[in-house]
Amino acid sequence: MTSVPYPRPPHRMSTRDAGFLYLERPQSPLHIGCVAVLDGPLPADRLVRHIESRLPRMRRYAQRAVGVPLDAGHPTWEDDPRFDVRRHLHRWSLPAPGGEAELAEAVGHLLTLPLERSRPLWDMHLLEGLAGGGCALLQRVHHCMVDGMAGAQLLEALLDDSPRVPERPAPLEAPPSPLPSAPESLARAVGSSVARGVRRSLGTLGVLTRPAAAREAVGRLRAAAFAALRLATDEVPILPWNGPIGPDRSLAFTRLPMEGVRRIRRARGGTVNDVVLSVVAGGLQRLLASVGVPTRGLELTALVPVSLRPPGEAANLGNRISAMLVPLAVDVESEGARLQATRAITEQLKQRSDWVGIDALLALLDELPPALVAGAGRRLRVGRLANLVTTNVPGPRETRWLCGARVEGLRPLVPIVDGIGLGIAIFSYDGWLEIGINADAASVPDPEKLQRGIESAFASLDAMA
Numbered sequence: 029m030t031s032v033p034y035p036r037p038p039h040r041m042s043t044r045d046a047g048f049l050y051l052e053r054p055q056s057p058l059h060i061g062c063v064a065v066l067d068g069p070l071p072a073d074r075l076v077r078h079i080e081s082r083l084p085r086m087r088r089y090a091q092r093a094v095g096v097p098l099d100a101g102h103p104t105w106e107d108d109p110r111f112d113v114r115r116h117l118h119r120w121s122l123p124a125p126g127g128e129a130e131l132a133e134a135v136g137h138l139l140t141l142p143l144e145r146s147r148p149l150w151d152m153h154l155l156e157g158l159a160g161g162g163c164a165l166l167q168r169v170h171h172c173m174v175d176g177m178a179g180a181q182l183l184e185a186l187l188d189d190s191p192r193v194p195e196r197p198a199p200l201e202a203p204p205s206p207l208p209s210a211p212e213s214l215a216r217a218v219g220s221s222v223a224r225g226v227r228r229s230l231g232t233l234g235v236l237t238r239p240a241a242a243r244e245a246v247g248r249l250r251a252a253a254f255a256a257l258r259l260a261t262d263e264v265p266i267l268p269w270n271g272p273i274g275p276d277r278s279l280a281f282t283r284l285p286m287e288g289v290r291r292i293r294r295a296r297g298g299t300v301n302d303v304v305l306s307v308v309a310g311g312l313q314r315l316l317a318s319v320g321v322p323t324r325g326l327e328l329t330a331l332v333p334v335s336l337r338p339p340g341e342a343a344n345l346g347n348r349i350s351a352m353l354v355p356l357a358v359d360v361e362s363e364g365a366r367l368q369a370t371r372a373i374t375e376q377l378k379q380r381s382d383w384v385g386i387d388a389l390l391a392l393l394d395e396l397p398p399a400l401v402a403g404a405g406r407r408l409r410v411g412r413l414a415n416l417v418t419t420n421v422p423g424p425r426e427t428r429w430l431c432g433a434r435v436e437g438l439r440p441l442v443p444i445v446d447g448i449g450l451g452i453a454i455f456s457y458d459g460w461l462e463i464g465i466n467a468d469a470a471s472v473p474d475p476e477k478l479q480r481g482i483e484s485a486f487a488s489l490d491a492m493a
Contacts, residue, residue: 040101041102058443061167063131063439064165065162066163070430077195094106099402120153121156122155132278132280138166191429273449281464288490292490326358331417421453441453441464450467
């Protein structure tokens with residue numbers, strides 16, 4: 029008698045995770061990127077063995093997102109019966125001389141390619157031929173799998189804190205469960221929907237018997253409604269990159285010394301994040317001035333993700349984020365005055381806690397039928413929420429290695445969408461703030477201007493410290 033693997037229980041995507049699948053468009057794939065720059069070669073076979081040995085810590089990376097017929101439920105994570113790490117690793121040779129320009133162009137092209145829905149939603153691209161004998165590894169992971177904090181944990185699982193770590197054989201695992209048939213998937217979704225309805229009914233009864241809980245629930249709904257109203261009615265100025273985006277990307281990278289950022293904070297007050305936002309605003313002010321956009325009186329807004337993960341859940345996958353709309357002080361000429369204005373803005377935002385209302389609004393989506401959420405997500409345009417996306421995620425404080433090669437830099441990349449054709453990702457690593465600029469190539473053909481603007485704004489502030 030032939031034994032068959034006992035099927036693991038399905039893991040249904042949360043509404044927030046599934047939303048990134050529904051919002052994806054052909055010209056705007058929604059995967060997060062990170063480029064690890066290494067000081068030496070990285071043999072592909074050794075990298076495959078290395079990933080295989082770490083995979084048990086990252087079970088989701090061997091699972092596919094499987095849709096439910098009629099959108100009766102959000103997609104579920106199911107074991108990929110054909111999973112092979114080699115199908116997720118690709119090798120490329122950079123054109124000579126293998127400098128920053130060649131690396132940025134190659135990564136920009138690869139960033140626009142969609143991840144195949146018929147396999148787990150991640151891949152890696154080994155870019156060989158960097159000047160000086162090094163290489164780079166581009167990692168792409170779909171946003172439905174991770175947010176920025178969870179993506180940083182993936183890096184921690186892959187990287188080592190020593191150059192000499194013995195290779196470990198891949199542990200034996202139970203065979204993958206078979207993919208569910210369409211009728212099975214539909215039946216599970218219907219059963220899950222019924223169970224959620226029962227839980228909601230019991231929760232409502234519980235609230236009605238506890239007046240304090242009822243008042244708290246009303247307060248959350250009121251905050252969510254207020255946040256929704258502000259998002260729908262706030263006027264966002266139209267900048268060159270706030271329109272439909274095309275299929276091409278332009279990238280630029282820079283880095284700022286963390287010690288310099290702390291020195292500015294000690295001398296001028298505020299937080300590290302205040303300094304970062306002020307420097308980004310200074311870079312944007314210089315970019316806009318270079319293309320003839322007046323900044324006096326301009327109220328530019330950044331969409332800034334806010335992590336809602338408790339410290340003990342940092343390693344969990346999925347998305348546990350809300351967002352804040354943060355005005356950036358681009359209408360100030362002096363860098364000292366810009367930092368002072370930024371501090372005042374962030375203090376006001378802390379008092380308002382807008383992200384709480386937005387989080388409650390997102391939580392309400394969990395109560396809607398999945399088919400309704402999926403249909404709305406596939407038609408929704410998010411372009412008028414903000415002018416750009418800015419993320420700031422903490423990474424390893426010490427040097428890391430990958431297969432014996434030293435990781436010289438970890439360059440982050442955040443996706444862009446129609447209407448928000450500029451993203452600035454910031455990631456701390458080994459004493460540096462690594463900054464990755466991702467832009468629509470048609471509307472921001474020279475992101476180096478923003479790169480140099482950020483560097484200039486930082487240098488000006490550092491000179492005052």
